[in-house]
Amino acid sequence: MIAWITAVAQAVLVAAVAPLLIGFMRAVRARLEGRAGGRLVQPWRDLRKLLRKEPIIPADAGMIFTAAPLVLMATSVLVAAAAPYLSTGGPLSGVADLIVVVGLLLLGTVALALAGLDTGTAFGGMGASREMTIAALVEPTLLLAVFALSTRVGSTDLGAIVAAGAADPAAVFTPASALAAAALAIATLAEAGRLPVDNPATHLELTMVHEAMVLEYAGRDLALVEWASAMRLTILLGLLANLFIPWGVASSPHPAALAVGAAVFVVKLAVLGGLLAAGEVFVAKLRLFRVPELLAGSFVLGLLAVVASAVLA
Amino acid sequence: MGLIGKIRDAGRVAEPAPPQPEQGLPAAGLGGSVQVRHVDAGSCNGCEIEVGQAFGPTYDAERHGVRLVASPRHADVLTVTGPVTVNMAGPLRATYEAMPRPGLVVAVGDCARDCGVFAGGYGVLGPVSDVVPVDVQVPGCPPEPAAIVAALRGVSGR
Numbered sequence A: 001m002i003a004w005i006t007a008v009a010q011a012v013l014v015a016a017v018a019p020l021l022i023g024f025m026r027a028v029r030a031r032l033e034g035r036a037g038g039r040l041v042q043p044w045r046d047l048r049k050l051l052r053k054e055p056i057i058p059a060d061a062g063m064i065f066t067a068a069p070l071v072l073m074a075t076s077v078l079v080a081a082a083a084p085y086l087s088t089g090g091p092l093s094g095v096a097d098l099i100v101v102v103g104l105l106l107l108g109t110v111a112l113a114l115a116g117l118d119t120g121t122a123f124g125g126m127g128a129s130r131e132m133t134i135a136a137l138v139e140p141t142l143l144l145a146v147f148a149l150s151t152r153v154g155s156t157d158l159g160a161i162v163a164a165g166a167a168d169p170a171a172v173f174t175p176a177s178a179l180a181a182a183a184l185a186i187a188t189l190a191e192a193g194r195l196p197v198d199n200p201a202t203h204l205e206l207t208m209v210h211e212a213m214v215l216e217y218a219g220r221d222l223a224l225v226e227w228a229s230a231m232r233l234t235i236l237l238g239l240l241a242n243l244f245i246p247w248g249v250a251s252s253p254h255p256a257a258l259a260v261g262a263a264v265f266v267v268k269l270a271v272l273g274g275l276l277a278a279g280e281v282f283v284a285k286l287r288l289f290r291v292p293e294l295l296a297g298s299f300v301l302g303l304l305a306v307v308a309s310a311v312l313a
Numbered sequence B: 001m002g003l004i005g006k007i008r009d010a011g012r013v014a015e016p017a018p019p020q021p022e023q024g025l026p027a028a029g030l031g032g033s034v035q036v037r038h039v040d041a042g043s044c045n046g047c048e049i050e051v052g053q054a055f056g057p058t059y060d061a062e063r064h065g066v067r068l069v070a071s072p073r074h075a076d077v078l079t080v081t082g083p084v085t086v087n088m089a090g091p092l093r094a095t096y097e098a099m100p101r102p103g104l105v106v107a108v109g110d111c112a113r114d115c116g117v118f119a120g121g122y123g124v125l126g127p128v129s130d131v132v133p134v135d136v137q138v139p140g141c142p143p144e145p146a147a148i149v150a151a152l153r154g155v156s157g158r
């Protein structure tokens, strides 16, 4: 019972914090650009307004277009509830398996790519094809990078990996984990559509990836897509934080431990989000044909991490 | 000098925000969040430079909850500049129809209001209000960025 409450609390926390994370990252960027920037709660205001507006379904779109925002949101909520963010032992601990989590994230990506195709517009199809190219290169890296950690623990269960790291912090700082962290960080950037792979603030249709697929969404549907995308960024940054900085994650279902876990989780997210936003000021978007080179590099890092953890262990 | 040094030297460029203007359209119900899609219906591009400035570091419309977006489907407000030319009347109407309701139209510049210096031109169809219903007008040739920001703040309510 208490484990189920933890899972719900985790999902609610991630859903509530995700728009604030976006607002915080925009604020950091605005400061570095010399602007005053919007408020932290601005993304929440945007969502509230969008939820009140009518959705529009384009004439050529079918069922997939209407279903995709729901699929994207459902997969995000499920991962947010299952993965080890506050506590290492959720009710879904058997489900919080690495392969399931990556599969759920991929399901959301594919749903949105199909919706982009479903609109029948040129930009939707272009965005979908780019997203699938990137996803095909990112998913193996996500898997490999975490495999490097799971060889140490002997399990692909994310909760078990985080718990082992929290119990023995010295084991986290190995050459293998450093390689895996680098690989996972690059994969996170690509999967969440951040610079240098995709520019979340672009208005130029020819350079869009994520944005091109959601051009036709309006009102409530758009709110779901934006909210779920923010949650995916939170999910990925949270995984990165908890796998490589595993302190503060509750190992017992005690309410105080969970509260500490929540506070530490938010601080970790803020630090990682701030670093990401600050880093984005210094880089430009890569040309699309250079992106596979970057992702292949991260795959190699992941492969080296697995080899290193198998040989050096 | 590296980028970090430039960021440090530039500091904060944004000017202090003027006090909140009169509530222009309280019925808009946007709750401090306005997404803007811009359409150039035939302007000389003077107005575009000022719209660009309104979203630049100095006037920073983003702090009032106003953001430019890439698609009319995402937008609450359509800003239109220039007299509507014969060729742009169709795309302007299509953009307006693609917006979810309620959608507002802000006519920016003298040309958008009454064709300005281009009145009577052979390619000019008429002011923006001849093609789509206009809710707010911003006078000036070109209008100051501060006036554009004030008009958008009147819509956003912040």
Ligand code: SF4
Residues within 6 Å of the ligand: B042, B043, B044, B045, B046, B047, B081, B082, B083, B108, B109, B110, B111, B112, B116, B117, B140, B141, B142, B143
């Ligand atoms: S109002 Fe003035 S600046 Fe704006 S489009 Fe007309 S002529 Fe150009």
